[in-house]
Amino acid sequence: MQLIDGKLISEQIKAEIAQQVKQMTAEGKRPPHLAAILVGHDGGSETYVANKVRSCAQVGFQSTLIRYEADVTEAELLGRIAELNADDDVDGFIVQLPLPKHIDDQHIIQAIDPSKDVDGFHPVNIGKMMLGLPCFVSATPAGIMQLLRRYDIKTSGKHCVIIGRSNIVGKPMSMLMIQKTLPGDATVTVCHSRTSNLPEIVRQGDIVIAAIGSPEFVTADMVKEGAVVIDVGTTRVPDPASPRGWRLKGDVKFDEVAPKCSYISPVPGGVGPMTIVSLLTNTLQAATQRNR
């Protein structure tokens, strides 16, 4: 069994990005610039955005954090998005989700210029991903593809079983894994809460991607000997021993599943660290495409 070390890979990729930024600035170009809009003071969102800003600094990107109180109007946000779309000094930007209930996520997402949509949430980017055209792929699926690539995991002709059908993981992963490109070229099954014989189906998976958000859902009896298991779950469970009072639990019962696997990604330290790297990669790509 080999551990898929997302922390290690993410550090490697960050170093590669930092190197490219150095080269850009050596050529007299300005570094890539990511802007992030944060609405309100949700604890999770604060942490995520702070991590993104810190990661930008690590690789030499410029970053701008734009804050609004939770009572900001949709019109105000849309106005700011229009400014960012038009701002030649901004290569890409994100609006941290979730947004307050009075704001329609899709109004906001669809207002972002797709060429600056480094979160890959705009329907145009999602549609292009499905068609196999160049686009920004969202953070988690892009991070998983990167892990498969860096560990040189064979996917062509393999049966990839995805548990979960969310818009941000299950659906895009299924579309990426059936493309003719590598990693990909796999037979893909998507199962979910309504699947009648789920364990039987998951047992067929040469590659299992668990993304249901149900802690330790995948047990040893559901996994084929030699399978590759990617755990996308990140549920916070109470843990008095932790200074934060909680710890992250994945969708896979790691201790019993790991011995059966050829490769397995842990939680934390697997897919998680890759998501910010995907955002950095997309921002670098946006900056490069803007031909500065």
Place this chain on the structure above:
Amino acid sequence: MQLIDGKLISEQIKAEIAQQVKQMTAEGKRPPHLAAILVGHDGGSETYVANKVRSCAQVGFQSTLIRYEADVTEAELLGRIAELNADDDVDGFIVQLPLPKHIDDQHIIQAIDPSKDVDGFHPVNIGKMMLGLPCFVSATPAGIMQLLRRYDIKTSGKHCVIIGRSNIVGKPMSMLMIQKTLPGDATVTVCHSRTSNLPEIVRQGDIVIAAIGSPEFVTADMVKEGAVVIDVGTTRVPDPASPRGWRLKGDVKFDEVAPKCSYISPVPGGVGPMTIVSLLTNTLQAATQRNR
């Protein structure tokens, strides 16, 4: 075994659309208007477009056929598309594919205003379909969904196996069948040329959608007793007995597969007649959304 009669259902839906058009015109509104751009003189394309124009007439739509010779430039086509986008008298339009090699399909498709893209090929419509948002769904997948709906075929929790991963059938069908809406809510597997144990996987299908373009590929031994089989194949095979010299063959070996099925769609007369109906339905929807 019940035959899924696409010809019958398509006639029913056309009658329903004609009824709605009558009501629109009775209210003093003009009927829906579909425009079609046809480039060159490809035999198949001529037939398809002629059928679309004739179907428009059948339901009381206005239609406009715009012809270009095969040496038209991309710029000329883009210019005409811009005019159609701006033309308030046109509710929806299509550009018949394939286009000559010197024209980039995606440049053309992405130039169409998504609100007039009744073929549902624009990445925005594809992305919205994947997200489960209102959109135009392309003809073949929409037609299959309509057949499942009209025959009240149970899909929730069923295992739907799709053979083929094309952009116009396999991929969109997989996304439609995993949505939480009905028909849908199914466990979905997409298999294709690289799938290692294809017959074994297809045998698991409660619903099998064959869309590989390989005549009589699906044989009786590959189909579970009681399965629903939808045949999307339309390969022209030589037939001296036919006045045209050819006839259509599906992807399913009908005679031996049919006795095992609860429902099966034939070729011809199954999915085929539904595709034009989907285009009419989308055009009616476009006209309605334009709030005339």
